[in-house]
Amino acid sequence: MSIPTPSDKAYVPFVSVENMMKLIHHIGIEEMLTGLAEYIEQDFKRWELFDKTPRIASHSEEGVIELMPTSDGEVYGFKYVNGHPKNTKEGLQTVTAFGLLANVGNGYPVLLSEMTMLTALRTAATSALVAKYLAPKGADTMAMIGNGAQSEFQSLAMKAIVGIKTVRLWDIDKAATQKAARNLQGMGLEVVECASAEESMEGAQIITTCTADKQYATILTDNMVGAGVHINAIGGDCPGKTELAPAILERSDVFVEFPPQTRVEGEIQQMPEDFAVTELWQVMTGAAKGRTSDSQITLFDSVGFATEDFSALRYVRDRIAGTEFHQPLDMLADPDDPRDLFGMLRRATPA
Amino acid sequence: MSIPTPSDKAYVPFVSVENMMKLIHHIGIEEMLTGLAEYIEQDFKRWELFDKTPRIASHSEEGVIELMPTSDGEVYGFKYVNGHPKNTKEGLQTVTAFGLLANVGNGYPVLLSEMTMLTALRTAATSALVAKYLAPKGADTMAMIGNGAQSEFQSLAMKAIVGIKTVRLWDIDKAATQKAARNLQGMGLEVVECASAEESMEGAQIITTCTADKQYATILTDNMVGAGVHINAIGGDCPGKTELAPAILERSDVFVEFPPQTRVEGEIQQMPEDFAVTELWQVMTGAAKGRTSDSQITLFDSVGFATEDFSALRYVRDRIAGTEFHQPLDMLADPDDPRDLFGMLRRATPA
Secondary structure (H helix, E strand, O other), X not given: OOOOOOOHXXXXXXXXXXXHHHHHHHHOHHHHHHHHHHHHHHHHHOHHHXXXXXXXXXXXXXXXXXXXXXXXXXXXXXXXXXXXXXXXXXXXXXXXXXXXXXXXXXXXXXXXXXXXXXXXXXXXXXXXXXXXXXXXXXXXXXXXXXXXOOHHHHHHHHHHHHOOOEEEEEOOOHHHHHHHHHHOXXXXXXXXXXXXXXXXXXXXXXXXXXXXXXXXXXXXXXHHOOOOOEEEEOOOOEXXXXXXXXHHHHXXXXXXXXXXXXXXHOHHHHOOXXXXXXXXXXXXXXXXXXXXXXXXXXXXXXXXXXXXHHHHHHHHHHXXXXXXXXXXXXXXXOOOOOOOHHHHHHHXXXX | OOOOOOOHHHEEEEXXXXXXXXXXXXXXXXXXXXXXXXXXXXXXXXXXXXXXXXXXXXEOOOOEEEEEEEEOOXXXXXXXXXXXXXXXXXXXXXOOEEEEEEEOOOOOEXXXXXXXXXXXXXXXXXXXXXXXHHOOOOOOEEEEEOOOOOHHHHHHHHHHHHOOOEEEEEOOOHHHHHHHHHXXXXXXXXXXXXOOHHHHOOOOOEEEEOOOOOOEXXXXXXXXXXXXXXXXXXXXXXXXXXXXXXXXXHHEEEEEOOHHHXXXXXXXXXXOOOOOOEEHHHHHHOOOOOOOOOOOEEEEEOOOOXXXXXXXXXXXXXXXXXOOOOEEEEOOOOOOOOOOHHHHHHHOOOO
């Protein structure tokens, strides 16, 4: 007897890396960043609906593997993501990821997607969404410190969503800066390659730090940061990995995604447990204030939260409908009679 | 420019349902159950090595979605699994699952596999492995109470691993019993369809309960269970879902996988928090005793633990090597220069 063809119920739409890249180009990267930011904002505004737990991390000497689940009561989502700073030396990505959405009502997966590309986009979209609320009005220049895999996405999101016109690049590795500058050619941004962190911050109203070393680093010291800027701190995102001098945190108003997670993983892991922070969802709903003065330093202590991946997967699910940018994956057994899994197996016996 | 082909590093071997069924038939179901039991036993014997956390459950009115991660320090694995008892009424599986193995050293996934079929096999292999340690010597008859999707797998594993010759089927739904009996035809077991739970237990040294209702059910009452049997309680596996009268637990020596999880999800959720249990890994290493007398009732309060899925995925990974029973899945972005994710995306711009 031949292998029975799985029914439609057994197929899960899968978005490969190749299809994700096609989808991004089909939509346009800036439009996609803007669309992702809208979905992320929608979900922040219905924050209290979500089942929130800190990510489940499996730490090793070399890095971390994490599962980030959440649910809005109707849709469940999770992301698998690793972080291995040493990977780049071996020609591998520091961060790779994939994610899944499922129907809460019956537990069946409805989308499996690559999320290495998608995480870079959603991280950038989140940064820019937050900067839209917190950066000084009229901000047109960003210092981009750390010119690795995230840097171009961050730059374009700040252009598309905040209106940044100039990005000032700096990295301890000059080749990384040259790579980012080359990639950003012809994308509508003025790109300046800088020789030091200090130089990159000249005239910048937004300072983005995104470096990868797993250590208590001090990418920004206190005296480097002037009044009135918005700091978008991306790289400090796991225990033992920070980028900012504690003195900067003391001078700043710090905004976070989910305090129980950020206190363990973010820049504020350096601060006392009761260090005051403002939750972003409250800024977005109007329940808390964002920027209140021109001289204030606002700081987004970004670690990445499960709802942002959920929003990104929702966006992809909505945008692949009716397109060819996905393929059916036979990952769920679906016998005609659900109690008859064994019969399905027996009927699949090769002739 | 054309879409670049991902390098080998970007591909994850994927075992679809169709390929899993082909693999099972290629190996032979009884040999595969025996092989799975060996891997599961190996991992129980190195229990202390594993990173163990109770599964992360997202409960809803209709059911539960769970992530079950673990790691032995070199390999990381997790399973996604749902449990929705109402699904069968809608023509869907109560339980569907898939799983993943990854390299702890660099975080890259190395296997994605369907696990609906594989979970049925590993659950049966675990039950039979435990019965091999705990059932009375010479056990040749099993009562199989609840004739749903798991029942044939349980029966065959007990045949292959414990040497059961007769299985006595009972279910409140006669059609389920008929289905199981039909499926087990020609598999080398004497199959008896019974008219009541009591009848199914006549002459049985092993009693397996595997029913699906999410409630405090009493599939077995105290007076139904005689001395000297081994009870393999599969169905009580989440909060609010049990199958046995508490009085049976009081008369039994209860063996469990991972006490912190079983106390929440297993039959012993009905008992005080300090109810005595023995951990299976200690029985397998010889650190604790299994069956000590002919009149003793041994009870495996099975809920399923992450290491068993880890063992099953290890087995599949080892057995698909060199076969055609997997396909490459493009789920990890893999730029030539790992810091150049954006360049990979730009180079994929359609002509």
